[in-house]
Amino acid sequence: MRRAPGARSSSAERRSALLIFDRLPFQNANSSQPQNEYMERWRKLHGRRLDHEERVRKRTAREGHKASQDAQNLRGLRAKLYQKKRHNEKIQMKKAIKAHEERNVKTADEKEPTTPMPSYLLDRTNPSTAKALSSAIKNKRAEKAAKFAVPLPKVRGISEEEMFKVIKTGKKTHQKAWKRMVTKPTFVGPDFTRRNPKHERFIRPMGLRYKKANVTHPELNVTVQLPIIGVKKNPQNPMYTQLGVLTKGTVIEVNVSELGLVTAGGKVVWGRYAQISNNPEMEGCINSILLV
Numbered sequence: 058m059r060r061a062p063g064a065r066s067s068s069a070e071r072r073s074a075l076l077i078f079d080r081l082p083f084q085n086a087n088s089s090q091p092q093n094e095y096m097e098r099w100r101k102l103h104g105r106r107l108d109h110e111e112r113v114r115k116r117t118a119r120e121g122h123k124a125s126q127d128a129q130n131l132r133g134l135r136a137k138l139y140q141k142k143r144h145n146e147k148i149q150m151k152k153a154i155k156a157h158e159e160r161n162v163k164t165a166d167e168k169e170p171t172t173p174m175p176s177y178l179l180d181r182t183n184p185s186t187a188k189a190l191s192s193a194i195k196n197k198r199a200e201k202a203a204k205f206a207v208p209l210p211k212v213r214g215i216s217e218e219e220m221f222k223v224i225k226t227g228k229k230t231h232q233k234a235w236k237r238m239v240t241k242p243t244f245v246g247p248d249f250t251r252r253n254p255k256h257e258r259f260i261r262p263m264g265l266r267y268k269k270a271n272v273t274h275p276e277l278n279v280t281v282q283l284p285i286i287g288v289k290k291n292p293q294n295p296m297y298t299q300l301g302v303l304t305k306g307t308v309i310e311v312n313v314s315e316l317g318l319v320t321a322g323g324k325v326v327w328g329r330y331a332q333i334s335n336n337p338e339m340e341g342c343i344n345s346i347l348l349v
Contacts, residue, residue: 212306270343
């Protein structure tokens with residue numbers, strides 16, 4: 058018997074619909090599955106996306122960016138709670154790293170020797186891996202400090218008024234005065250091209266550009282003129298290093314292939330560092346000492 062439109066369904070029809078719902082494949086009459094596990098049920102029935110692993114990998118890789126953004130932008134109590142959470146995470150991470158490092162550390166053997174030892178050897182122990190590692194780190198630091206020890210550890214500071222000259226020529230520049238001319242010797246690479254004068258902030262005059270330096274070898278006591286490769290560090294200011302300014306105490310890289318220096322492996326040394334020992338703007342040349 059067909060039901061008229063708008064009429065209510067009988068209790069028998071509702072009961073039959075419930076029985077049909079109970080016989081669905083993902084329902085199990087014996088298992089009491091909580092209703093909030095619908096995502097797991099969907100995954101069991103239909104599987105995952107084909108690019109699921111790639112999406113998870115990318116999401117994990119982006120977590121560092123998200124953490125950095127939160128650390129910079131959070132304010133107030135949220136920032137305090139977030140920093141406390143990150144502090145605890147870093148402590149746990151450092152503990153885990155230290156545990157992994159100490160896992161491979163070998164201590165000195167404490168076994169009794171089978172053969173008798175002389176009295177002057179009783180107080181000696183075999184060097185352990187931890188002691189050897191500590192000694193290696195100390196030696197490496199000492200070698201690094203000795204390698205980068207320079208002949209002139211301290212130099213006189215140079216102010217920006219002495220380093221730069223304000224350029225006020227031009228239609229608009231004399232109003233703004235944002236253009237500067239470098240008054241000290243500089244080095245620019247062979248493939249250097251000036252920017253458009255309208256956008257050039259720092260002017261390095263051609264007459265103050267140097268390409269070669271007089272380099273003295275401290276052990277061989279010889280002085281040769283070598284081409285400059287680049288400016289490693291200017292002690293005055295990182296900006297002067299970027300501009301290639303050559304002042305007293307500046308560490309430059311020179312081409313030492315003419316000296317015929319070789320490494321322990323037999324390879325020819327191409328570039329070596331040298332420190333400028335004079336005032337190039339006063340003497341008109343660059344004198345430097347090779348760092349060996």
